[in-house]
Amino acid sequence: MRKLLGVNEKIGTALSGIGEKFVYRVEKKSVCHVGEKVLLGSVHHPILGVGNSERGNPFLERNQNKGREMPSRYNVALLLSLSLLCVPNFMQKRFNSDKNNVASCTNLEKVFLLRKDEIKEGEMVEVKVNGEKDTVLLVKIDGKYHCVGPKCPHYSAPLKLGILTKEYITCPWHDAKFDFKTGECINGPSFSDIPTYDVVIEGECIYAYFPKEIDNFKKKHICPCKDFCENKTILIVGGGPATLGAIETILKLGYTGKIIICSKDMYKPYDRTILSKNITHYSSSDDLFKNIKLKEDIYYNRSNIIYMNNTLVENVDTELKKVYLDNGTILNYDKILITTGLSPSPSPIKNVKVENLLTLYNIEDYTKLVSYAKEGSKCVIIGSSFIACELSSALKKRNVHVSIISKDNVPYYGPFGEKIGSIVLNILKDKNINFYPDMYPTDYVINDSFFKMKNKNVIHGVKLNNGEVICCDFVIEALGCQPNSQLLNSKFKNDKNFILVDEHFRVKDASDVYAAGDVCVFPYFITGEARAYTVAMPLHRDATPPRCHSTVMPLHRDATPP
Known part of the structure; x- marks a missing residue:
C-alpha cells in the first residue's frame, strides 16, 4: 500500500547516561519545525538523526538519501547542527515549504515511561506522564517500542482496548486503524491521526520525548507540492464524509486546480451518526452543528475551493461534462465525484401531512425531534433496525415512553439474524421499551378538531x-x-437505484465520473457489493494516481471495507 504523505518524522538523539535512578528522569532537547511539520526529511542531522523518508512526500522521496549512523565527534555535530538551524532557506527549498513558514524551535523533554520488564511483546500499556496530567500509549512489537496518543480521534475510545497487529492499532469501537509508527489513520471513520513520540532505550529503561503540551490528536498535513492542475475543475456533489475524504485526498496530492462542492445541506460535513445516539437540547441548529462538525469552517476557506450550500444538482450530463443546478446555473467540470448519500424511505401511509410525523436525516430533523421529546411524552417508532433502536434508547434517557413497531419478530433481524436480534430485544425490554413484533401500521389516527x-x-x-x-x-x-441518485441516468444504476462503480469507484460506462459513500455499491469479494458510512470515510487514504495532473482519482484504497 503506497503512502502519499510523510507522517512519521523520527528524530534520533545523542543520549547521556542517567545513573541508577530512573524515576521520571527529564532531559530537554530542541527540534526544528516549519508550520506543523518536522522539517528534517531524510537529511542527516548529526545530532537530531534522520527523518523517515519511506513514508515521505512521493514527489520528493526519489531524491532523499538514506540515513547514516550518528557520528561520534560531538564538536563537529554541534557546528553542523547550528549551520542547519541558521539556514532556513535551504530547508524551505528542499521541502517546497511556503515562504510564510519560518523555522522555529520547540523544546522536548525526555521522560521515563517504564522498565523493559513492565511491558510484554505484543502488549499495549497506558502510561501517565507530565505529573500524571497526560496519558500516552506504549506499544511493543518485534522487540521495538512505539509511543503514541492513547485515544481514537473519532470518539475518544481507549486504543489500549483495541487490536494490535504488526503494523496497526485498530480502535475497539468503530474499527479506525492507525499506523503506530507514524500515527496515520489509514482506515475507518477518523479524519485525524494520533500523535507519535520518539522512544529511546537506556539500559533497562524506556524513555520518550514529549512537548510541554501533549495533544491526543494530530491534524492531517496537506502536501505543499505543486502540480499542473491549475486549469482543471473537480466537482463534488454531496456534503457528507465521503466529500470531506475526497477534499483531503485531492489537497494531499498537491492539486491546485478548482474544487467545487455542491451540497443540498445547509451545513458543511458533520457527523450524522451521532444524531441518533443522544437526544440533547441545543440552543439552535447552529449550536448543534458546532459540536458535531468534522472540520472547522476555516478548513474550506482556500482560494481554490468553492463550497455551495443549499444547492441541489438536478442533472448531470456525463457526455458534455455539465451539471444543472436547481437555481438554473450550469457548471462545467473535468472530473465529478458523486457523494450524495441516502434519504429516508417514504412513508408507507400515503398522503399524510402532519407536524408530528418525523424522520431523522439531518440537523433540522434532529432539532424538530428534540422539541417533541419531552419528559412523559409518548413516541411510536416504525422500524426496528439501527436508527430505531438507537433512538429508542436515547429517548428513554429523556423519560419518553417508547413503542417500536417491527415487521420482524426481533430487532436487527435483517443485518444480524434472529440470534443477535433476540439479545437486542432483551435489552429493549430491560429498558421498558414496548416491542410489537410482526406488525406494521395500516393507518395513522388523525383528529383535526379536538x-x-x-x-x-x-x-x-x-x-x-x-x-x-x-x-x-x-x-x-x-x-x-433510498439512494440520492436521481441526478444520474438510470443506465448507471442497479435495480435499487444505487450507482454502480468498479473497484476504483469509477461509475461504470461513464467517463471521468466517480461515486463514493452510501449512494453507490461496489464489488466486495465476500458479498458481491458493499456500502456503509465507514466505507465513505476511508476514500481519502492512500490514493495512488499515476500523475497528479492526469487524474486525482481513484480515491479508494483497495475497495475492501472494514
Whole structure:
C-alpha cells in the first residue's frame, strides 16, 4: 500500500547516561519545525538523526538519501547542527515549504515511561506522564517500542482496548486503524491521526520525548507540492464524509486546480451518526452543528475551493461534462465525484401531512425531534433496525415512553439474524421499551378538531394490522433509506437505484465520473457489493494516481471495507 504523505518524522538523539535512578528522569532537547511539520526529511542531522523518508512526500522521496549512523565527534555535530538551524532557506527549498513558514524551535523533554520488564511483546500499556496530567500509549512489537496518543480521534475510545497487529492499532469501537509508527489513520471513520513520540532505550529503561503540551490528536498535513492542475475543475456533489475524504485526498496530492462542492445541506460535513445516539437540547441548529462538525469552517476557506450550500444538482450530463443546478446555473467540470448519500424511505401511509410525523436525516430533523421529546411524552417508532433502536434508547434517557413497531419478530433481524436480534430485544425490554413484533401500521389516527396543535393536524394514534391502536404524541419513521441518485441516468444504476462503480469507484460506462459513500455499491469479494458510512470515510487514504495532473482519482484504497 503506497503512502502519499510523510507522517512519521523520527528524530534520533545523542543520549547521556542517567545513573541508577530512573524515576521520571527529564532531559530537554530542541527540534526544528516549519508550520506543523518536522522539517528534517531524510537529511542527516548529526545530532537530531534522520527523518523517515519511506513514508515521505512521493514527489520528493526519489531524491532523499538514506540515513547514516550518528557520528561520534560531538564538536563537529554541534557546528553542523547550528549551520542547519541558521539556514532556513535551504530547508524551505528542499521541502517546497511556503515562504510564510519560518523555522522555529520547540523544546522536548525526555521522560521515563517504564522498565523493559513492565511491558510484554505484543502488549499495549497506558502510561501517565507530565505529573500524571497526560496519558500516552506504549506499544511493543518485534522487540521495538512505539509511543503514541492513547485515544481514537473519532470518539475518544481507549486504543489500549483495541487490536494490535504488526503494523496497526485498530480502535475497539468503530474499527479506525492507525499506523503506530507514524500515527496515520489509514482506515475507518477518523479524519485525524494520533500523535507519535520518539522512544529511546537506556539500559533497562524506556524513555520518550514529549512537548510541554501533549495533544491526543494530530491534524492531517496537506502536501505543499505543486502540480499542473491549475486549469482543471473537480466537482463534488454531496456534503457528507465521503466529500470531506475526497477534499483531503485531492489537497494531499498537491492539486491546485478548482474544487467545487455542491451540497443540498445547509451545513458543511458533520457527523450524522451521532444524531441518533443522544437526544440533547441545543440552543439552535447552529449550536448543534458546532459540536458535531468534522472540520472547522476555516478548513474550506482556500482560494481554490468553492463550497455551495443549499444547492441541489438536478442533472448531470456525463457526455458534455455539465451539471444543472436547481437555481438554473450550469457548471462545467473535468472530473465529478458523486457523494450524495441516502434519504429516508417514504412513508408507507400515503398522503399524510402532519407536524408530528418525523424522520431523522439531518440537523433540522434532529432539532424538530428534540422539541417533541419531552419528559412523559409518548413516541411510536416504525422500524426496528439501527436508527430505531438507537433512538429508542436515547429517548428513554429523556423519560419518553417508547413503542417500536417491527415487521420482524426481533430487532436487527435483517443485518444480524434472529440470534443477535433476540439479545437486542432483551435489552429493549430491560429498558421498558414496548416491542410489537410482526406488525406494521395500516393507518395513522388523525383528529383535526379536538387534538389540534397550533391549528395543524397531528397524529395521536397508530393503527396496526391487527386492529390495535397505539396512542402517541409523535411518530418517528425509521424504515430504511433510498439512494440520492436521481441526478444520474438510470443506465448507471442497479435495480435499487444505487450507482454502480468498479473497484476504483469509477461509475461504470461513464467517463471521468466517480461515486463514493452510501449512494453507490461496489464489488466486495465476500458479498458481491458493499456500502456503509465507514466505507465513505476511508476514500481519502492512500490514493495512488499515476500523475497528479492526469487524474486525482481513484480515491479508494483497495475497495475492501472494514
